[in-house]
Amino acid sequence: MLRLKISMSLDGFVAGPDQSVDDPLGIGGMRLHEWVFPLAVWRAMHGEQGGEVNESTRVVEESLANIGATVMGRNMFGGHPGPWDARKPWNGWWGRNPPFHHPVFVLTHHSRKPLELEGGTTFTFVTDGIETALDQARRAARGKDVSLAGGANATQQYLAAGLVDEMEISLVPTLLGGGERLFDGVGTDLRGLELVRTVATPQVTHLKFARR
């Protein structure tokens, strides 16, 4: 099962305008994620202690459970557009020990050898499209689910192809006014995905979609 989790603004953006290496979420984009940082479950994922437990906790826990592999777009892996810099390769935003701890498949137009980091995270670069990346991730997940980690463009492709089986949208009651829209080019068809659960907090509304 391919499961998307993503935070979206009230005006439909998953990243703000003017994304760059220095500002990977775009202007204001960090506001989409402020609900998650205080949570104990998120802090633990990043090796920190303490934190809150609230209604969002079970949503985050559920999104992390039973995931055996991740697919993501080049823009989510980040760094720079175009061919990889062989002398000074971009190795992701997450440092030496990324919080995935399983195989990650990165959609890109530019081939590159796999990258093995600490804690069980490997990045494999897939140049022949979303279906191949998903096939590889499914095999690597060994019966567990595959997480679709974004960004907007990769997500739009998987949604438009009807390949997303579950979608947890964390709707943040703020406006970004520009940037990357989650549903641009997806059309009018949710491909059988229906709203199956809503978890509401003052900071965020979690909307879970699945096939019934």
Next chain:
Amino acid sequence: MLRLKISMSLDGFVAGPDQSVDDPLGIGGMRLHEWVFPLAVWRAMHGEQGGEVNESTRVVEESLANIGATVMGRNMFGGHPGPWDARKPWNGWWGRNPPFHHPVFVLTHHSRKPLELEGGTTFTFVTDGIETALDQARRAARGKDVSLAGGANATQQYLAAGLVDEMEISLVPTLLGGGERLFDGVGTDLRGLELVRTVATPQVTHLKFARR
């Protein structure tokens, strides 16, 4: 207090593409309102008996309570763009006895005499902008609140001007893929409006924003 209530799709549209006299909500736009039609409270408003009571009932009841006047855009009043047809004037979508039963102020660039219909609904056409229309509505409301009924363009103007005091967005878990976006041109500032209540049903998520 100026109170907006509006239904919006998951991709941010409050009307579908290709709005016309025959299809005033645009393609697919009716799907934004399907949650309200079965409700007893909505049927009673339109002179019909029976219907459902569910979690949305109190949201609709609240949105109707203590309203003394309504402002709306020309596109919401509808009919056709440009000057009014003096021989065959457009009198709104709602028939002889519209469901407002109070003074309604219509934003337009084309002057026209007030229109008095049955049941206490009068339409006054205001040609000198959103603030004048709101002033007139406030006076007509005699201490009660003013409802902002749409459409998208009028709503965007009031939101951008910071004149909306309360906003009930009924988010429908469907995609329209095009049409009129609620927040186009509004920018990044909700002008002090914060999420204060969420009411969730399988058909719709009601997001209430107010100033704290």
